[in-house]
Amino acid sequence: MKITGELLIGNQTRMGENGTLTCVEAATGKALSGAFGGASAADLDEAVRLAWQAFFAYRETALADRAAFLEKAAANILAIGDPLIERAMAESGLPRARLEGERMRTVNQLRLFAGVVREGAFQDLRFDPADAARTPPKPDLRLRKVGLGPVAVFGASNFPLAFSVAGGDTASALAAGCPVVVKAHPAHPGTSELVARAVQQAVIDCGMPAGTFSMLHDTGYEIGSALVAHPLIRAVGFTGSRRGGLALVDIAAKRDMPIPVYAEMSAINPVLLFPEALKARGGKIGAAFAASLTLGAGQFCTNPGLILAVEGEGLEAFKASAVEALKAIPAQTMLTSGICKAYREGVAKLVGHSDVTKLAEGQEGDDYHGQAALFETTATSFLKDKSLHDEVFGGAGLIVKCRDMAELETVVDGIEGQLTVALHIDEADYPAAAKLLPKLEMLAGRLLVNGFGTGVEVSPAMVHGGPYPATSDVRSTSVGTLAIDRFLRPVSYQDMPADLLPDALRG
Numbered sequence: 001m002k003i004t005g006e007l008l009i010g011n012q013t014r015m016g017e018n019g020t021l022t023c024v025e026a027a028t029g030k031a032l033s034g035a036f037g038g039a040s041a042a043d044l045d046e047a048v049r050l051a052w053q054a055f056f057a058y059r060e061t062a063l064a065d066r067a068a069f070l071e072k073a074a075a076n077i078l079a080i081g082d083p084l085i086e087r088a089m090a091e092s093g094l095p096r097a098r099l100e101g102e103r104m105r106t107v108n109q110l111r112l113f114a115g116v117v118r119e120g121a122f123q124d125l126r127f128d129p130a131d132a133a134r135t136p137p138k139p140d141l142r143l144r145k146v147g148l149g150p151v152a153v154f155g156a157s158n159f160p161l162a163f164s165v166a167g168g169d170t171a172s173a174l175a176a177g178c179p180v181v182v183k184a185h186p187a188h189p190g191t192s193e194l195v196a197r198a199v200q201q202a203v204i205d206c207g208m209p210a211g212t213f214s215m216l217h218d219t220g221y222e223i224g225s226a227l228v229a230h231p232l233i234r235a236v237g238f239t240g241s242r243r244g245g246l247a248l249v250d251i252a253a254k255r256d257m258p259i260p261v262y263a264e265m266s267a268i269n270p271v272l273l274f275p276e277a278l279k280a281r282g283g284k285i286g287a288a289f290a291a292s293l294t295l296g297a298g299q300f301c302t303n304p305g306l307i308l309a310v311e312g313e314g315l316e317a318f319k320a321s322a323v324e325a326l327k328a329i330p331a332q333t334m335l336t337s338g339i340c341k342a343y344r345e346g347v348a349k350l351v352g353h354s355d356v357t358k359l360a361e362g363q364e365g366d367d368y369h370g371q372a373a374l375f376e377t378t379a380t381s382f383l384k385d386k387s388l389h390d391e392v393f394g395g396a397g398l399i400v401k402c403r404d405m406a407e408l409e410t411v412v413d414g415i416e417g418q419l420t421v422a423l424h425i426d427e428a429d430y431p432a433a434a435k436l437l438p439k440l441e442m443l444a445g446r447l448l449v450n451g452f453g454t455g456v457e458v459s460p461a462m463v464h465g466g467p468y469p470a471t472s473d474v475r476s477t478s479v480g481t482l483a484i485d486r487f488l489r490p491v492s493y494q495d496m497p498a499d500l501l502p503d504a505l506r507g
């Protein structure tokens with residue numbers, strides 16, 4: 001499959017003429033092949049209008065046909081073969097094994113949603129029969145959930161497959177019966193085109209309406225912003241920075257018809273080390289923490305950036321093994337030089353902070369490679385200075401040393417919304433953990449025990465979401481089968497003649 005740099009608008013392709021996007025090898029900054037044409041306002045309008053037209057037919061496709069389409073998209077992505085992996089490696093700097101795993105996650109996610117569609121429970125069909133004998137008479141009520149309408153998807157830089165063109169947002173929106181218009185991430189436009197062509201081909205192969213899927217490039221923020229503002233777009237999926245997510249939330253809120261924006265933004269994912277667990281195996285936990293902190297150069301929204309623990313021998317053992325492990329970690333290629341620069345600036349702020357001590361650094365980095373780092377501060381300092389709560393996107397962690405569990409609880413009270421909270425506990429810690437759990441439920445979308453949040457399972461019981469600023473809508477998840485709910489709305493049919501009812505609600 002060739003990368004042409006074209007836009008994919010419905011079943012057509014054409015070169016965008018609103019500026020040109022070029023891209024570079026993440027590891028070196030050297031130019032990569034391909035020039036990607038930016039979409040104009042007219043291209044955008046055409047893609048969205050096609051999506052709107054497609055919506056009415058697409059949302060009523062037989063569930064088996066919609067499921068087969070998702071499976072075909074998965075098969076077409078796999079069929080691209082190694083060129084997809086090689087392009088993604090060059091554009092993102094992520095290693096082959098990681099990207100091969102991510103490709104399977106993407107493919108299996110599409111297949112999982114195919115299963116959800118085929119099974120049909122997502123429609124939440126409800127039947128509440130009439131009762132003419134009741135006073136007042138009770139009407140016949142039936143309910144189903146339908147797709148919201150065309151969805152704008154902003155691919156994430158850090159998961160160029162599983163959170164990008166055919167990632168969780170696209171898979172769940174298509175499963176819900178919503179056409180998708182993707183705004184490709186500028187850091188991996190070639191990867192985006194390859195995957196988009198696979199999805200476009202699936203639309204054609206399966207006879208889905210033209211307009212079910214489109215993908216646009218933007219040389220700046222103009223087209224992405226206009227996409228969210230377009231009156232025929234009915235929801236937005238986004239993974240990226242807090243600033244970017246909030247900009248889209250703001251645009252969506254100012255429309256004549258405001259729409260939901262499901263933005264997954266920043267998190268530091270606190271890890272709580274309880275005293276008995278620390279005492280029994282502080283060293284072991286420290287080594288496991290270092291591995292999770294530096295996975296993918298730390299560029300995971302689930303990265304464990306904050307450690308909370310009570311001071312003592314157990315914490316010292318944790319620190320010693322984390323420090324030893326981190327010192328040996330080579331600098332890793334970051335997704336873009338901009339992300340690397342932001343990371344270095346974040347680390348420099350911690351280095352220059354008078355209340356923060358640097359405990360360890362990994363091997364030295366450069367403008368493209370991030371150097372891991374571990375810092376420590378006290379609970380008092382952390383509570384006093386909110387800037388210490390900021391996400392440093394990359395392999396940097398901060399330990400907050402507490403005097404006792406009461407102080408640790410006060411720190412928990414001062415933290416903003418998160419995707420995950422990890423608890424390291426032994427049985428003797430259960431009473432202390434039980435006391436904190438109600439607060440932790442309010443803090444994050446996923447609570448996990450004796451592990452770290454990196455490596456999200458795509459499953460029916462997964463929540464990859466959480467209170468602001470982890471996401472812009474605490475009621476949702478962007479991973480797992482429940483993600484489909486973001487793009488559905490309930491419609492009730494009262495005393496509707498059977499002939500007029502949707503098939504699923506007859507009988």
Ligand SMILES: NC(=O)c1ccc[n+]([C@@H]2O[C@H](COP(=O)([O-])OP(=O)(O)OC[C@H]3O[C@@H](n4cnc5c(N)ncnc54)[C@H](O)[C@@H]3O)[C@@H](O)[C@H]2O)c1
Pocket residue numbers: 154155156157158183184185186220221222224225239240241242243244245247248264265266267300301302338339342343393
């Ligand atoms: N939490 C996470 O999972 C996560 C993932 C990736 C990046 N990040 C953070 O984001 C920073 C930058 O990385 P990035 O480029 O991937 O994220 P980003 O938020 O800058 O961009 C994500 C997407 O949104 C678009 N966008 C951003 N701001 C916009 C605006 N104002 N109007 C319209 N469109 C806009 C971009 O063009 C891109 O397509 C990183 O350094 C990191 O701090 C966080």
Ligand SMILES: O=CCCC(=O)C(=O)O
Pocket residue numbers: 158159299300301302453454455456457
């Ligand atoms: O970066 C956001 C997603 C993280 C994830 O999916 C994972 O940890 O597996």
